[in-house]
Structure formats: C-alpha cells, structure tokens
Amino acid sequence: MRAMVLERQGEPLRAAELPDPEPGPGQVVLSVRACGVCRTDLHIVDGDLTEPKLPLVLGHQIVGTVTGAGEGAERFAPGDRVGVPWLGWTCGECRYCTSGRENLCERARFTGYDVDGGYAELAVADERFCFPIPDGYPDLQAAPLLCAGLIGYRALRLVGDAERIGFYGFGASAHILCQVAVHQGRRVFAFTREGDAETQEFARRLGAEWAGASGERPPEELDGAIVFAPVGPLMVEALKASARGARVISAGIHMSEIPSFSYDLLWEERVLGSVANLTRRDGEEFIDLAPRVPVRTEVTTYPLEDADRALDDIRTGRLEGAAVLRVSG
Numbered sequence: 504m505r506a507m508v509l510e511r512q513g514e515p516l517r518a519a520e521l522p523d524p525e526p527g528p529g530q531v532v533l534s535v536r537a538c539g540v541c542r543t544d545l546h547i548v549d550g551d552l553t554e555p556k557l558p559l560v561l562g563h564q565i566v567g568t569v570t571g572a573g574e575g576a577e578r579f580a581p582g583d584r585v586g587v588p589w590l591g592w593t594c595g596e597c598r599y600c601t602s603g604r605e606n607l608c609e610r611a612r613f614t615g616y617d618v619d620g621g622y623a624e625l626a627v628a629d630e631r632f633c634f635p636i637p638d639g640y641p642d643l644q645a646a647p648l649l650c651a652g653l654i655g656y657r658a659l660r661l662v663g664d665a666e667r668i669g670f671y672g673f674g675a676s677a678h679i680l681c682q683v684a685v686h687q688g689r690r691v692f693a694f695t696r697e698g699d700a701e702t703q704e705f706a707r708r709l710g711a712e713w714a715g716a717s718g719e720r721p722p723e724e725l726d727g728a729i730v731f732a733p734v735g736p737l738m739v740e741a742l743k744a745s746a747r748g749a750r751v752i753s754a755g756i757h758m759s760e761i762p763s764f765s766y767d768l769l770w771e772e773r774v775l776g777s778v779a780n781l782t783r784r785d786g787e788e789f790i791d792l793a794p795r796v797p798v799r800t801e802v803t804t805y806p807l808e809d810a811d812r813a814l815d816d817i818r819t820g821r822l823e824g825a826a827v828l829r830v831s832g
C-alpha cells in the first residue's frame with residue numbers, strides 16, 4: 504500500500520510502499536478514504552511529543568470503509584463506513600479506565616502515534632474504538648469531526664455552562680466548536696493572531712459575535728475560554744479577559760511555557776485546566792450531536808502525497824477550517 508511515513512522526527516515524511524497491514528484479533532481493516540491532518544501530527548513531526556513509534560504512519564482522523572476483519576471482530580460488516588479517532592486502545596482495568604476516564608489510561612495506545620494511522624491506503628483499528636460515520640457527511644467533511652470535533656467537544660464540556668465563551672486560536676477545532684456553542688445558546692468571542700482579518704471574518708460567519716486579536720480585551724468578560732493555539736501566554740491572556748468563576752481550558756496536547764502571573768488573575772474561583780484525549784462516550788455523544796447542530800466542516804483537501812504541505816499550512820495558519828488528505832474515492 505502507498506503510505507506517507509515518518510522515519511525520524513524533524514524530517515519530512517517519505518512516500519513509501521509498505522506491506523498491507525494484517526488485522527489482529529478484534530481489529531478491522533479499512534480502506535482509507537480520507538484522513539484529517541491535526542496539529543498534534545505537527546507536534547509529532549517536530550519532536551514536541553517525544554515517544555512515537557518509528558517509523559510511523561501518522562493520522563488519527565481516519566474515515567474508511569471496512570474491507571476485512573481479524574479473529575472475533577464482528578461489530579462492522581464489509582463496506583461499512585467508520586471513523587478512527589486518536590484513542591486507539593485502552594487497558595480497561597486501571598483506576599482511570601474503571602472510573603469512566605479511559606482518556607487518562609496510562610497504558611492507552613494512540614492512533615498515528617503508538618500504532619500506525621491513516622496517512623496510508625489501508626489502516627487497521629480495534630473495532631471497539633471506531634465510530635460509525637453519520638450518513639449526511641461526505642468522507643472529507645467527516646474526517647475533522649474525529650479529533651478537531653471530538654476533543655474540542657470534550658474541552659467545551661470542561662468549560663461548563665459558560666455563556667460568554669472565548670476561543671483562542673480559530674482553526675479546525677474552533678470552527679467546529681463555534682457552531683456547537685452557538686447551537687447551545689452560548690455567545691462566542693474569537694481570538695486570532697493579530698491582523699488576521701480573514702480568520703476573524705471566518706469566525707463571525709460561523710456565528711461568533713465578536714472577533715479580534717488575542718491580546719485585545721473583548722467587549723464583555725468571558726465566563727470561560729478554550730485555548731486551542733499551543734501558546735502558553737494565551738492562558739494568561741484568557742484569564743485577564745475572564746469574569747469571576749471562569750474556566751480556562753487548554754485543548755492542545757502540547758503548549759509552550761505558561762508565564763508566571765499574579766494570583767489576582769486566578770482569584771475569585773477562576774480555574775485553569777487542560778483536556779486530554781477522549782473517551783468513547785465523548786465520541787458517541789459528539790457523533791450524535793454533530794448532525795443535529797448541524798455542524799458543517801470547511802476543509803482544504805490535499806492528495807496523500809502532499810501531507811507535508813498540509814502540515815506546513817497548519818503551522819503557518821495558512822488555511823481556514825481543517826486540512827484533510829484525500830486518500831481514495
């Protein structure tokens with residue numbers, strides 16, 4: 504099969520012909536139709552995340568059709584369209600798994616990090632961690648739901664019932680969550696890089712009532728904020744813009760250092776937190792909610808061989824919405 508392979512961190516991906524993967528017990532084989540490109544992939548390539556399997560096929564927003572199954576895998580039929588997210592396997596036994604927090608499982612395996620992902624024509628996945636894809640979503644539009652959507656949704660839950668919510672960094676995840684938040688009756692304030700009028704306009708078009716630069720004060724205080732950009736100082740900026748009791752949540756897997764700040768900013772029950780990974784329950788809830796909003800994803804597509812260009816466009820913020828590799832179909 505054709506695949507884009509990361510041989511060493513810090514180097515570009517290499518186009519390669521790999522042997523077709525064989526499904527193990529409980530696994531399905533998918534013919535990959537589309538795979539979303541996530542900022543986490545960039546952190547893996549750049550070496551911000553330090554323990555990937557190498558060589559590695561990246562990609563944890565896989566939309567594919569089932570073409571085969573390993574021993575005991577019976578959940579899906581050949582031809583079913585399924586999605587594969589970041590959470591690829593959990594132990595099911597540890598204190599986190601047995602208390603509804605499998606996202607924190609210490610032995611968890613992640614797609615496109617510990618096991619090969621979807622920057623390839625074929626992928627294998629544990630069927631228990633796959634999701635059926637809602638019918639209304641074409642392959643390319645469905646892919647960003649699987650991480651940008653799912654983990655963003657978990658972050659939105661951690662913000663609680665904040666009415667005035669700030670999104671710092673308006674990329675793939677925020678463009679989905681903005682629609683969900685507006686649907687839930689919240690008021691969205693979008694923060695972008697300074698001078699990025701295009702992204703600010705994009706945010707307003709998706710329902711944000713205000714959009715500005717990340718250093719600006721919004722017209723009202725925020726009851727909560729999600730920081731999507733991997734930029735530590737934004738956590739402090741969000742606190743400065745926050746009302747009493749606000750929760751400020753980092754949605755990324757990696758972030759530059761958070762500068763020290765005066766306790767006054769945290770006082771009055773403000774909370775700083777992070778979101779890690781997803782549980783299958785998050786996924787099921789979000790996949791059920793997305794068509795009811797309805798969430799519409801805006802995607803820029805790239806051929807599989809142009810995965811490096813897609814990663815670079817995320818790095819520079821050159822695209823609006825989500826980047827997706829078109830693999831087949």
Ligand SMILES: [Zn+2]
Pocket residue numbers: 593594595596597598599600605608609610611
């Ligand atoms: Zn566990």
Ligand SMILES: [Zn+2]
Pocket residue numbers: 541542543544563589650651
């Ligand atoms: Zn991701």
